[in-house]
Amino acid sequence: MPMISNRDRVAHHGNWVGQDLQAEVVPHVEAWRLFSSGHLLHRRVVATDLRDAAELRPDAPDATGAVAVWDVLLYLVEVAELGARYATALSVDTVSINVSVHNIAGRELISGDWKRELHGTYVTQAESLTASVVLAAPALLASPRTVGVDLTQQILRKFGLSVADKILMEWQDGILDKTHDPL
Incomplete structure (x- = not known):
């Protein structure tokens, strides 16, 4: 990224x-x-706007579109990992990460993965959702994935979803395992 x-x-x-x-x-x-x-x-x-797959469509009849949890999770972990590389390359003391998701009103948060269901309907009416963190560079370098999960949690909570950090870490591990499987 x-x-x-x-x-x-x-x-x-x-x-x-x-x-x-x-x-x-x-x-x-x-x-x-x-x-x-x-x-x-x-x-x-967002991936749901560019891919036409049944698992990426909203379930709520009044939803204007969807946002997949895995898309938010993978992207924000990549953002945090890039922040860690920036901290190293630029030798900075602190790193600030600010994320905004715009034009989101009416969209439903979906799993996007047929093996993982969200129990409930999570639709936001906010036009924008934000997440941010300011960290000392050593803290970001120690665990950029944890920072990415924290940013993801900030977005998910604004949809009304509460999920354990461990579940998001396992979800990311599962996605990464698929991308590294030999053909």
Whole structure:
């Protein structure tokens, strides 16, 4: 995170570099800007908006769309891991991570995984959901996954979902195990 395409040139500007990526080969749309100040702005489309699969559709009849727990979880763990790499590369004392999910009103939080069900309906009416953390660099370096899970929990709670951190860690482990299986 962010995805860097070899097909498109990285745009170089006075105080930032970045790319705007469209879903050409894989269902993925994002834009990113890395500033000389050390700030990173990353915008991406949630997976449920780019994939047409039954397990990614909302169950609530009045929901305007869905957001999959695994999409939030994997992304925010990646964000925390990038923050840890930033802390190392830039030799900073503290790292601030601020995440916002916009245009979310009416969306239902879904599992997105047929093997894991959410018991209940979790629809937000908020236009935006936010999560943030400010940490000393050593704390982030010690456990970026835990920080990613904490950020995920902040978003999930705003949908009304309460789930144990251990479950999210196991969920991420299960997803990673699938991606590393030999063919």
